[in-house]
Amino acid sequence: DIQMTQSPSSLSASVGDRVTITCRASQSISSYLNWYQQKPGKAPKLLIYAASSLQSGVPSRLSGSGSGTDFTLTISSLQPEDFATYYCQQTHSPPLTFGPGTKVEI
Amino acid sequence: QVQVVESGGGVVQPGRSLRLSCAASGFTLTSYGMHWVRQAPGKGLEWVAVIWYDGSNKYYGESVKGRFTISRDTSKNTLYLQMNSLRAEDTAVYYCARASGDSAFDMWGQGTMVTVSS
Numbered sequence: 001d002i003q004m005t006q007s008p009s010s011l012s013a014s015v016g017d018r019v020t021i022t023c024r025a026s027q028s029i030s031s032y033l034n035w036y037q038q039k040p041g042k043a044p045k046l047l048i049y050a051a052s053s054l055q056s057g058v059p060s061r062l063s064g065s066g067s068g069t070d071f072t073l074t075i076s077s078l079q080p081e082d083f084a085t086y087y088c089q090q091t092h093s094p095p096l097t098f099g100p101g102t103k104v105e106i
Numbered sequence: 107q108v109q110v111v112e113s114g115g116g117v118v119q120p121g122r123s124l125r126l127s128c129a130a131s132g133f134t135l136t137s138y139g140m141h142w143v144r145q146a147p148g149k150g151l152e153w154v155a156v157i158w159y160d161g162s163n164k165y166y167g168e169s170v171k172g173r174f175t176i177s178r179d180t181s182k183n184t185l186y187l188q189m190n191s192l193r194a195e196d197t198a199v200y201y202c203a204r205a206s207g208d209s210a211f212d213m214w215g216q217g218t219m220v221t222v223s224s
Contacts, residue, residue, distance in 0.1 A: 001168070034210040036151075037138055041215055043201055044151065049210035050108075091209040094165035096141075096153040 002026050002090050006099035013104060017078045021102045023071040023088035032092035035064055035073045038101075039084045048073065048085075078104070108132030108204050108213070110185075114218040115218030118192055124144045126218060128202030135178050136160065139205035140185045142176060144198035145217075148154075154200070155187065 003026040023033065025054045029041055031051040036044040046055045048064035051071055071099050075082055088099040114126040128140070142154040155166045155176040164176050175188040185202055199219050203211035 032209065036211070038151075043214035044211070045214070046210055046212050049206065049208045049212075053208070055210075055212065089151075089153075089211075091205075094156065095167045096156070098151040098153065102151045 001086050001095055002029060002092060002097055004088055004090055004097050004099040006086075007086060008102060009100065010103040010105060012106065014106070015078055015080060019075040019078050019082075019104060021073045021086055021088075021104075023066075023073070023099050025069045025071075025090055025092075028068045029090045031067050032090055033064075033066065033071045034089045034091060036087045036089065036104065037082075037084045038092050044087065053072035075104075110204060110213060110215040112200065112202050112215040112218040113159075114198065115220045115224060117221045118198050118217055120193060120222055123188070123190045124192060124220060126187040126189065126200055126202075126220070128215060130183045130185065130204075133192075133204070134180075135183055135185060136180055139209070140176075140178065141203045141205060141211060142174075142185075142195075143201045143203055143211070143219075144189045145201070146195075146198045149198075152198070156184070156205070189220070192220075194222050196220060197222050 005024045030047045035048040038044040052064045085103045087099045141156045157176045166204040173191045177186045199217040201217045202215045206212040
């Protein structure tokens, strides 16, 4: 099975900061990497698919990059609505796996 | 309106069974792979199962393999998760999610809570 790790597990930031979250796969997953945002009590929301493609309606201050085993999610200028937990996910092969999450706090 | 709505959650004793439903509207299940994902209280997301768009393949997470079964009724446009031999560690919010052509989960339901407790 493919294991996913994320770093950091949590971070504190301020509005306007540039934030980068890293996701690593235990083996190459090409670009089968997605990013989700989840707010308390809500379902996850797709942000980035195929490592770097922005989901429709997601603001352009979010971006994704990487391929193979190492990936990043970047928020160029953190906004109040960005405070949430972020998960990466590999869809290269079942069992599909999520990273443990990164909580972005004020 | 394009959406999925889960139902069927509740409190169940260990060892018993429960069936979750996920009603899809605005699209047909025969065009999309469909997944179940769960989230234990205060924990991260755990993928549970998938059924391919044509129903030809089903896959399960290790923790539920042999106990849970994913299925669908195309006439009702509804996805199911039959959960047998439930354990305390199955306690979670269960989400159904639609997989886009790029295999990302582009639509999620609001979730249904399952509590396994005596």
